[in-house]
Amino acid sequence: MTAAGAAGSPRVLFVGGLGRSGSTLLELLLAQSPDVCAVGEVVHLWERALGADERCGCGERFTACPFWLQVGERAFGGWSTVDRDDVLALKDRVDRTRHIPRLAKGSLGPAELADVRRYADLYTRIYRAATEATGARVVVDSSKHASLAFALSWAEGLDLRVLHLVRDSRAVAYSWGKQVKRPEVVDGEDFMPTFSPFEVSKLWTAQNAAFHLLASRASVLRLRYEDFTVDPAGTIRRLRDFAGLPDDPEALRILTDPPAQPLRAHSIAGNPLRFSGGPLTVRRDEAWRTRLPRGSRAVVSLATLPFRLRYGYLGQRGSESVEDR
Incomplete structure (x- = not known):
């Protein structure tokens, strides 16, 4: 089965923002x-x-996953043909937060442009192969990194649509302070990184500022995690429309009648939720309100104040607790 747009530019919905914002x-x-x-x-x-x-979201190791084997074959003639060291060196030259000011320019020098487009082409090939393998019309990439989104904005032959996902900085800081095991790791044991409240504040501000800047180069839609949890059905409709997909009542059935065993995605990395075998339920996680230490909360609140104000996290009913007022 071939996707409707597979012969042309693959369409990708890129989910951007700082991690721990509900993207998975x-x-x-x-x-x-x-x-x-x-x-x-x-x-x-x-x-x-x-x-x-590591393990794909389906549970298989990457090299044993039929989906990724097919994607690798369609995109590159097999993963063995990909020079990983070369890709990582290219990634270092292109896909880093420090490169965003350069990628935000209206033009690049010949050597820089060649690097950026070669890097973006790797992803374009993967997206196209994924649509061809599944018959899907849209690929969702939840990489979140603003630097990658900027690189993709220079791609040739890619229909890029960016979802800028925002969550209250204090909730994000609380989540990044927890130690979370990475179940996708097979050989040994590993945990997601942790960051201090001040580090999270810097990352949260930098990533969100970058996606504001990206709006001059790509189609960007902003969504607050809190609004998603209040109206998940409306959010899904809005995102499908943004991605150029038709309104489909069946797409909302999982919210009204969640299956005991939802479809697993063939996802690389992400929240351990992707390995959960139970139904997908949407609820707002507000544990930070009582568990984030007062001092940490004060640091994050002050350091992220400008964007919290911009996004409606200050002075809006339901967004602040009594001690914030």
Whole structure:
């Protein structure tokens, strides 16, 4: 089966923002529809999948997953043809936060442009192969990194649509402070990184500022995690429309009648939720309100104040607790 747009420019819905903002759940909900293919955080494919042979969201190791084997064959003639060291060196020259000011320019020098387009072409090939393998019309990449989104904005032959996902900085800081085991790691044990409240504040501000800047180069839609949890059905409709997909009542059935065993996505990296065997439920996680220490909360609140104000996290009913007022 061939996707409607596979012969032309593959269409990708790129989920951007700082991690721990609900992107995995949102991606999985979208992926329950046959016209959507969710591939997780492709930015980590080169190191975690090709390098460490970690588990795909389906449960198989990357090298044993039929989906990724087919994608590799269609995109590159097999993953063995990909020079991983060369890709990682290229990634270092292109896909880093420090390169965003350069990527935000209206033009690039010949050598820089060649690097950026060669790097973006790797992803374009993967997206196209994913649509061809599944018959989906849209690929969801939840890599989140603004630097990758900027690189993709220079791609030739890619229909890029960016979802800028935002969550209250204090909730994000609380989540990044927890130690979370990475179940995709097969050989040994590993945990997701942790960051201090001040580090999270810097990352949260930098990533969100970058996606504001990206809006001059790509189609960007902003969504607050809190609004998603209040109206998940409306959010799915809005995102499908943004991605150029038709309104489909069946796409919302998972919210009204969640199956005991939802479809697993062939996702690279991401929240451990993608390995959950139970139904997907949408609820707002507000644990930070009582568990984030007062001092940490004060640091994050002050350091991220400008964007919290911009996004409606200050002075809006329901967004602040009594002690914030």
